[in-house]
Amino acid sequence: MSNTILIGAQWGDEGKGKVIDLLAEKSDYIVRFQGGNNAGHTVDLGGNKVVLHHIPSGILHRKTVCVIGNGVVLDLGAFFEEVEMLRRRGITVRGRLFVSDRAHIIFDYHRLIDQLREECQGRGKIGTTKRGIGPCYGDKVNRLGIRLCDLMNLNVFRERLKMVLKEKNAMLKKIYRHRPFSFTAMYRTYSQYRRRIAPFVRNTSLLLDQADRKRKRILFEGAQGTLLDVDHGTYPYVTSSNASAGGAIAGTGMSPRRISDVIGVVKAYTTRVGEGPFPTIFPPDLLSHIQTRGEEFGATTGRPRRCGWFDAVVVRHSILVNGLSKIVVMKLDVLDGLPKIKICVAYRYRGKRYKHFPADLEVLEHAQPVYQELPGWQTPTHEARRWGDLPMNARRYLRQLETILKVPIALVSVGSERSQTVSIDGTLW
Ligand code: GDP
Numbered sequence: 479m480s481n482t483i484l485i486g487a488q489w490g491d492e493g494k495g496k497v498i499d500l501l502a503e504k505s506d507y508i509v510r511f512q513g514g515n516n517a518g519h520t521v522d523l524g525g526n527k528v529v530l531h532h533i534p535s536g537i538l539h540r541k542t543v544c545v546i547g548n549g550v551v552l553d554l555g556a557f558f559e560e561v562e563m564l565r566r567r568g569i570t571v572r573g574r575l576f577v578s579d580r581a582h583i584i585f586d587y588h589r590l591i592d593q594l595r596e597e598c599q600g601r602g603k604i605g606t607t608k609r610g611i612g613p614c615y616g617d618k619v620n621r622l623g624i625r626l627c628d629l630m631n632l633n634v635f636r637e638r639l640k641m642v643l644k645e646k647n648a649m650l651k652k653i654y655r656h657r658p659f660s661f662t663a664m665y666r667t668y669s670q671y672r673r674r675i676a677p678f679v680r681n682t683s684l685l686l687d688q689a690d691r692k693r694k695r696i697l698f699e700g701a702q703g704t705l706l707d708v709d710h711g712t713y714p715y716v717t718s719s720n721a722s723a724g725g726a727i728a729g730t731g732m733s734p735r736r737i738s739d740v741i742g743v744v745k746a747y748t749t750r751v752g753e754g755p756f757p758t759i760f761p762p763d764l765l766s767h768i769q770t771r772g773e774e775f776g777a778t779t780g781r782p783r784r785c786g787w788f789d790a791v792v793v794r795h796s797i798l799v800n801g802l803s804k805i806v807v808m809k810l811d812v813l814d815g816l817p818k819i820k821i822c823v824a825y826r827y828r829g830k831r832y833k834h835f836p837a838d839l840e841v842l843e844h845a846q847p848v849y850q851e852l853p854g855w856q857t858p859t860h861e862a863r864r865w866g867d868l869p870m871n872a873r874r875y876l877r878q879l880e881t882i883l884k885v886p887i888a889l890v891s892v893g894s895e896r897s898q899t900v901s902i903d904g905t906l907w
């Protein structure tokens with residue numbers, strides 16, 4: 479058994495797409511288990527970047543089977559756009575991409591409500607991707623959701639859509655003074671989607687169980703990051719799913735007894751897109767330098783990402799809630815040329831020192847980071863392929879991270895391309 483969960487250990491966009499693409503070479507199945515098309519996972523194929531939102535990043539390796547589990551929320555229009563984008567690149571998905579019959583569908587009213595809610599919140603907004611993620615998960619938990627298996631049975635679909643639209647239209651009219659959705663138009667659109675999605679729909683728990691029994695290697699691809707997890711993140715500035723390792727269990731129907739490893743992906747610094755506390759944010763001049771150098775603009779919405787120093791309080795929290803056995807450090811090259819580098823090891827607020835990530839928003843919003851300072855390196859790292867190729871101060875920085883986090887670093891990334899990778903001990907996968 480060698481089934482591995484790979485998750486983001488910060489606020490998302492750590493570079494999970496690149497790592498999944500690297501590990502896909504040795505995997506048989508790649509499985510998304512939560513989130514939806516709020517995710518944007520980038521794979522760089524020799525200067526040609528492919529961004530995947532719904533479909534697992536392993537799809538670019540032609541022999542892998544890709545699965546979208548029951549914990550994912552699916553926007554059918556976006557899904558087919560992605561299938562078409564892959565087809566234009568000569569990648570066919572038929573027969574090797576499957577979607578759970580229990581996955582919930584994102585409807586037009588979810589996207590609209592996401593947008594309207596954000597607009598009404600004003601300064602208190604979450605800064606969502608406006609893809610309808612929160613309203614869709616909300617309906618799932620409120621038992622007002624519609625799953626792919628419901629769409630497959632038109633009798634069930636008709637009744638559920640009627641019932642749900644009644645509530646949505648009343649809400650749109652009374653709260654947002656918005657015009658209602660037409661049942662007839664929506665029913666027609668989704669009946670067409672039904673024909674197109676049917677070949678992809680499966681009982682994916684069964685599919686994964688069979689794969690595991692045949693000793694296939696299964697890789698679970700987390701979306702977002704642990705600090706965006708609805709339970710373990712900076713609530714309410716989070717997404718609406720469990721982006722931490724636990725999500726892989728509920729979101730696929732795979733038993734925890736069949737998971738052998740959990741790997742965390744971190745950036746060599748920290749970024750965050752959307753609202754919410756960010757204790758280690760850079761001062762303005764360094765912020766714009768790293769934003770430009772690291773091309774820190776959202777892969778899904780194009781919004782600039784806020785950037786800051788590596789926050790070990792955040793990553794320690796991720797190690798704790800995910801049980802990380804090793805970490806992968808991405809984008810080390812972006813720090814090249816800085817005179818000094820800081821690592822946040824604790825927070826201070828009202829005379830108290832916090833070593834563990836606090837839940838209290840007030841503490842997080844006013845926390846003063848306690849930093850360790852190390853010398854930077856002036857030699858570029860993007861050509862490094864082995865540990866010994868890295869400048870001495872870069873190695874010192876990485877060793878210091880390991881000492882603080884008490885978790886080994888298995889791989890370091892020094893550029894977006896596959897080859898721009900330094901494997902530390904060859905034991906990642
Ligand atoms: P994900 O959501 O975790 O998959 O990450 P994103 O794709 O949203 O963002 C990561 C960005 O960093 C993408 O544009 C990648 O191509 C890029 N990237 C990944 N690894 C490296 C690296 O080591 N160095 C640099 N400079 N860019 C990287």
Ligand code: IMO
Pocket residue numbers: 486489490491492516517518519604605606607608609610611612700701702703706715716717718751752753777
């Ligand atoms: P990947 O998988 C970074 C953020 C949004 C917002 C919050 C809630 O590419 O790492 P949502 O639309 O999910 O309701 O928004 O979560 N967010 C992400 N930030 N990377 C992502 O995905 C994200 N997906 C959602 O910016 O702050």
Ligand code: MG
Pocket residue numbers: 490491492517518519520777778
């Ligand atoms: Mg991303």
